[in-house]
Amino acid sequence: MPETPRHNLPAEPNRFVGRERDLDDLHDLVGDTRVVTLCGVGGIGKTRLALRVAARLVPAYPDGVWLVELARFGRAELVEQEIARVLGVREEAGRPLLGTVTARLREQRCLLLLDNCEHLVHRCAEVVAALVAGCPSLRVLATSREPLRIASELIWRVPPLDLPDEGAADAESVQLFMDRATAAGTRLDGASLADVVRLCRALDGLPLAIELAAARTSLLSPGQIADRIDDRFSLLTTGGRTAPARQRTLLGAVEWSYDLLAAKEQVLLRRLSVFAGDFDLLLAEQVCAERPIAANEIVELLGGLVDKSLVLCDEGRRRYRLLETIKRYALERLRQAGEREVLRERHLHVLCALQERHFATEVVEPGVPWPRRFEALIASRELIDDQRVALEWAAESGDVLLGLRLCQTSTGLLPLGGNLREIVGWIERLLSLDTTGVPAEQIAHAMAYLAYGLEAKDELSRSLETARRSLAEMAPDDDFPRCVMHNLVVVVLLRMGRAEEAAHHAEEGLTVATRSGDRWNQAASLAGLSAVALVRGRLREAQRHGEEALARAGEHGHRWLMARTAVQLGAVAEARGDLAAARTRYETAVPWLSELGSDLELSRCLARTGRVAAMLHEFGSARERLAAGTDIARATGQRQAVARCLVGLSVLAECEGDLEGAVLAAAAAAGLRESIGQHSATTRFEELLGRARTKLGDGRTTSLWSRGRAMCPDVAARRVLAGERLPPKAAKAPVTAEPVRHSVLTAREQEIAGLLTRGLSNRGIAGELVISPATVARHIANIMEKLGYTSRAQIAVWAAERSSGSG
């Protein structure tokens, strides 16, 4: 298996200039301090510096260095959501996401880099405070215009790049200018150096301003740029006279660069501010092509903006983005031009159209080969941040109709994409607005997706009620969502133990789906029928429906559906005692789920595979599968999934003849389930305990059970996975201080340490040794640092102990 990278830091786009001392200092400070916040105006280089520091720290954090970019989010609750997404943590039903994230990071040594906290600074402060309080080895490096103002924070103010002084012209700011000018294809000779120096001073060493100026050197000489910038700064009005000087300088430079743009470039730049984050050409063409810009002009205009350093892009020019500072400026210009509403509207429409198309390709249309469906799925996921921005606008502008449409067209917002709560939030929010004029059928359609989300959140009765209302009011010819609803109701009713009613809906769904040639829902309905038959103990029927479901799913091609039906068949095989067949079925689903990145379902499937393999006495692969399933469960922060894997591990242990391990693992699973308010599969446990009592005796079994219930799930899992014996009762090991060797001190320092035991003051020691008190103080500071002491008095104690010990 390839080693997964332990960071998600982007490659640097161009040369990084200077700041060597800062990098060294920050490297040490981050190790020493829980939270370091890099503060300063936009464009001063906070992000770039933070990324550099973080990259250097990768080797120091075994659990990774994780960049969380917050610029594109407007709403506070997205802070923890984005942290979770980056870490691969999934929401658990019935627990706040932040709780799951904190639990997941508790034991980890990792560094979180939160970039651009300023606009969500309060929530960032709360989240960081909670994380730091709950996770002792976690470090946070943040960038923000404003500090978080929490207790554990060190505020580190980022200065501009060094300015050239009279003699030395190789200052950082000049280096940056030269480098970017060269990159723009300009060759500057020595003669222009004086002008470059003047320009860098006028720009106050602000990196973004310098880059914008350097990008113009193909047209203007540094001297010309310096003159114009000077003129401009004397006239500068935007931003107000009260704004801090650096901010004014930066704004001045941005404005100067903007004013130099061709009219169409200006229009495009400000329109680009509507995108959530990075975007591709296609999206730009669809959203921004409106008078005076034609769609086919956009590629060239974008290229022009990239040349002027106002827009960034990756090497392949596949994704474009705006620096936050530029984006804010562009958005302001868009507002002034009176185009904001129009553009937001367009953005919403375009997103709707695109996501509807992707959804149709991924799920609804017949006869689409899987690679194309998969492409659509990926494309749709790439739009998710823009979709959120568009939904936000729909809610803000009261466009319930389009908002709802957008909700029901993206698997990324659905539990199917591993996203539990979000769809519920959006639909509830939209439905709480004024819905006059929204057709009842549309509302019913949206409620279908609401019901779907509620089921994933384990709110079964609300889900059922919503689904029923949705079915009652949906247009009769809205076949696809109708079938989706029937199939959802099947799942809900089965979970509620109402197989009779479930069967009815499954049949209904199957009829409609067959009539309309809808493979997706045929497969889902047949899988439902198979599940119903299984519950009723009609195994042959269950098998028949299951096989047909898998065939339909295969014709459709969607891996999620195929995996679901394969797992259903595995369950049927298990029920009739055909473990080998069950194993094969479960195994086939594994690569499908891996391809989709559906980690929750993958973990579940691995747990099943492992359990069955264990029963077949294929211990090696059972162990491997269960280990993989446990890893995913842990990494995604899902306690329910961890419990499921523990049950599998209990089976493995018992099959291997380790009855004690089996009881421990089962007890740990039961304890974990109880802690999240879940019922355990009691019959399985009762049977196990019965066997244990016979073999191990009552007392031993009871004591193992209570020990296992209190056991940390990870420890219990490791015990079975590694075949470890019971670990010794973990003593509360204090953080053992490193043994300090006397020899780290110089002879002089040892001498002074000795004198301290006599209770001498610095002055007294100075007199004794005939040196100055300041020198004594310096030695003492060195001794404290070497020994890791935080007070002078500690040295005396230490020295006294040493001399009595050795003497």
Next chain:
Amino acid sequence: MDQRIVMVDSGTGLKLTEEQLDERSAVAAVRLRHKGVRAGDTVLICLPVGPDLLVATHAVIAADGVAWPLPVDLDQATLRDRIQESAARVMISNVQRALDAAEESRVRIVMSVAELSGASPSCPTGR
């Protein structure tokens, strides 16, 4: 140890003994080092005349730095100029005007008297 009094705070009448001076400045010196102060670094100190100023100055010297005191009653513009001139990376101050004046300087870290004396945000598990 020496109970000799080395300073009296004219405002509060509180006395600083030699032992306290030695101990507090030793602690503060280590704090400064942890914040990245290195041999030869300039450290700005803007505190009212009194024991804290004395301790801070001793600490900077013990940390091998160069103390650069700023009188608290300088006007804003002069403060700003002096700060600029110093090119210091670290400033010790509780004085709001000095904090404001450091706003657009090259000062990276501002330490309060409290942070200097051990009430520090740095984590106990850090070392």
